Amino acid sequence: MADSRDEPLVLGIETSCDETGVGIVRGTTLLADAVASSVDEHARFGGVVPEVASRAHLEAMVPTIDRALKEAGVSARDLDGIAVTAGPGLAGALLVGVSAAKAYAYALGKPLYGVNHLASHICVDQLEHGALPEPTMALLVSGGHSSLLLSSDITSDVRPMGATIDDAAGEAFDKIARVLNLGFPGGPVIDRYAREGDPDAIAFPRGLTGPRDPAYDFSFSGLKTAVARWIEAKRAAGEEVPVRDVAASFQEAVVDVLTRKAVRACKDEGVDHLMIGGGVAANSRLRALAQERCEAAGIRLRVPRPKLCTDNGAMVAALGAEMVARNRTASSWDLPADSSLPVTEPHVPGDHGHDHVHEVSKENLYS
Amino acid sequence: MLLLALDTATPAVTVALHDGRDVIASSSQVDARRHGELLLPAIDRVLAEAGRGLDAVTGIVAGIGPGPYTGLRVGLMTAETFGLALGVPVHGVCTLDGLACATDLEGPFVVATDARRKEVYWARYADSRTRVTDPAVDRPADIAEQVAGLPAVGAGALLYPDTFPEAHEPEHVSAAALARLAAERLAAGEELPAPRPLYLRRPDAQVPKNYKVVTPK
Numbered sequence: 001m002a003d004s005r006d007e008p009l010v011l012g013i014e015t016s017c018d019e020t021g022v023g024i025v026r027g028t029t030l031l032a033d034a035v036a037s038s039v040d041e042h043a044r045f046g047g048v049v050p051e052v053a054s055r056a057h058l059e060a061m062v063p064t065i066d067r068a069l070k071e072a073g074v075s076a077r078d079l080d081g082i083a084v085t086a087g088p089g090l091a092g093a094l095l096v097g098v099s100a101a102k103a104y105a106y107a108l109g110k111p112l113y114g115v116n117h118l119a120s121h122i123c124v125d126q127l128e129h130g131a132l133p134e135p136t137m138a139l140l141v142s143g144g145h146s147s148l149l150l151s152s153d154i155t156s157d158v159r160p161m162g163a164t165i166d167d168a169a170g171e172a173f174d175k176i177a178r179v180l181n182l183g184f185p186g187g188p189v190i191d192r193y194a195r196e197g198d199p200d201a202i203a204f205p206r207g208l209t210g211p212r213d214p215a216y217d218f219s220f221s222g223l224k225t226a227v228a229r230w231i232e233a234k235r236a237a238g239e240e241v242p243v244r245d246v247a248a249s250f251q252e253a254v255v256d257v258l259t260r261k262a263v264r265a266c267k268d269e270g271v272d273h274l275m276i277g278g279g280v281a282a283n284s285r286l287r288a289l290a291q292e293r294c295e296a297a298g299i300r301l302r303v304p305r306p307k308l309c310t311d312n313g314a315m316v317a318a319l320g321a322e323m324v325a326r327n328r329t330a331s332s333w334d335l336p337a338d339s340s341l342p343v344t345e346p347h348v349p350g351d352h353g354h355d356h357v358h359e360v361s362k363e364n365l366y367s
Numbered sequence: 368m369l370l371l372a373l374d375t376a377t378p379a380v381t382v383a384l385h386d387g388r389d390v391i392a393s394s395s396q397v398d399a400r401r402h403g404e405l406l407l408p409a410i411d412r413v414l415a416e417a418g419r420g421l422d423a424v425t426g427i428v429a430g431i432g433p434g435p436y437t438g439l440r441v442g443l444m445t446a447e448t449f450g451l452a453l454g455v456p457v458h459g460v461c462t463l464d465g466l467a468c469a470t471d472l473e474g475p476f477v478v479a480t481d482a483r484r485k486e487v488y489w490a491r492y493a494d495s496r497t498r499v500t501d502p503a504v505d506r507p508a509d510i511a512e513q514v515a516g517l518p519a520v521g522a523g524a525l526l527y528p529d530t531f532p533e534a535h536e537p538e539h540v541s542a543a544a545l546a547r548l549a550a551e552r553l554a555a556g557e558e559l560p561a562p563r564p565l566y567l568r569r570p571d572a573q574v575p576k577n578y579k580v581v582t583p584k
């Protein structure tokens with residue numbers, strides 16, 4: 001584009017889990033990425049407590065919007081649209097962000113775009129490496145997701161290739177960190193210990209890698225159990241647990257399977273770009289092994305900087321800007337927060353034939 | 368003066384516009400599961416009915432509960448964000464006070480709303496404008512002595528006739544009543560509190576199994 005001022009200026013709001021994120025982008029340029037996290041409040045529970053997260057979102061939202069506008073140096077009047085994570089995620093947490101985005105868009109007279117959290121994780125890479133190649137293979141790994149997705153147009157076509165059949169990769173990190181008494185969240189601390197350990201010290205199982213197993217699905221539950229048993233056996237025998245070797249060997253088992261399957265999916269589909277996103281993409285070993293294997297396979301690897309990999313508002317704004325640029329239909333004022341929004345719906349247009357059942361029975365709006 | 372009042376602390380999604388003298392438009396829908404979907408279209412309808420734009424609003428009034436959290440937050444987040452975008456003040460009003468204000472009872476009475484989990488949110492009033500106890504959440508049987516002999520209003524009173532034999536309407540709060548009450552208090556020079564939620568309960572500190580697992584189908 002000749003003049004970047006012609007590119008859409010969009011504010012994005014993300015509240016699907018424990019980060020209150022507000023980002024502002026112009027086209028594929030990042031202007032602000034303000035995040036308030038409630039992670040410390042969840043630490044003593046060993047995982048994200050939905051009600052604690054929702055309360056924190058309500059408190060943090062207005063200050064975080066303010067901060068993002070100041071950081072970007074733009075006026076709310078100049079925005080071309082407001083984007084918000086409509087799902088998937090925690091129902092009550094999503095609803096806070098959706099309520100804020102609707103009110104903001106309505107009050108400013110701007111179009112509202114309810115977008116998909118997973119598609120946003122992919123689209124954020126545009127802020128780092130420019131326009132997404134079409135098609136792009138994406139490996140999304142975090143405490144909530146482990147998915148392999150293929151997208152030919154991030155605003156309209158995201159195809160699930162595979163996903164975890166039990167735990168998310170990030171969850172396995174949290175659980176093993178708990179067993180090793182290393183605290184929450186587990187990802188960064190395991191990464192740190194693993195750097196001083198031997199990844200080949202213990203042969204932990206690689207889930208779903210047999211010849212008859214689904215090629216692109218993941219399973220981390222068996223690995224988690226195997227690691228926990230191994231540690232318990234050591235403790236029961238009165239021996240010291242080699243924390244660094246356990247961390248390194250466990251981490252190797254996870255990233256080996258993730259990268260192997262992602263590269264295979266690229267080869268099978270003839271896709272020469274792989275992007276990795278989600279909180280686990282910050283893992284140093286995942287980055288290194290993915291780089292090595294992609295190079296060997298002639299695949300270009302794109303991994304955004306860690307702050308853009310974890311949940312944030314900039315990724316939502318990035319996808320919103322793409323919706324505006326490609327003239328996608330805006331959402332209507334009755335846009336629901338949809339905890340189980342399918343990955344195949346990159347956004348929720350106003351005249352939608354949105355017919356899958358909303359997950360209101362488990363965590364309904366009046367509880 | 369043009370006040371936009373809204374409340375989502377009870378099963379009602381309720382919106383009203385008050386011009387300083389009277390309520391000029393209002394809407395109330397009862398659907399405990401769709402606060403998030405119903406609120407903004409209701410605001411849009413009420414403004415259209417009154418022939419006013421949101422930019423004409425000079426203040427927002429939000430019911431701060433107590434109420435079941437998820438729904439309560441929809442109204443508070445909406446009100447706060449309007450305040451940010453429009454640069455107008457956002458006033459909090461206790462939802463139970465809104466219900467009290469809508470009664471025509473003369474003497475002392477009780478307001479009780481449904482807190483679910485077999486409990487009620489409640490407070491005692493000397494008259495329709497004077498609350499004499501802090502809002503609380505309790506099992507009806509545990510407060511029977513404190514409310515004995517008093518008439519009561521609200522869904523919580525209607526639900527538990529053993530504790531509240533003299534229960535009657537209104538069942539849910541209306542934003543019209545909330546707006547009237549806020550307009551009265553502002554006219555009297557009172558400061559209304561910030562729109563902070565009255566949760567009255569600690570969060571259930573439980574990490575659900577498989578938290579945040581979002582597997583594409």
Ligand SMILES: [Zn+2]
Nearest residue numbers: 121142144311
């Ligand atoms: Zn995420």
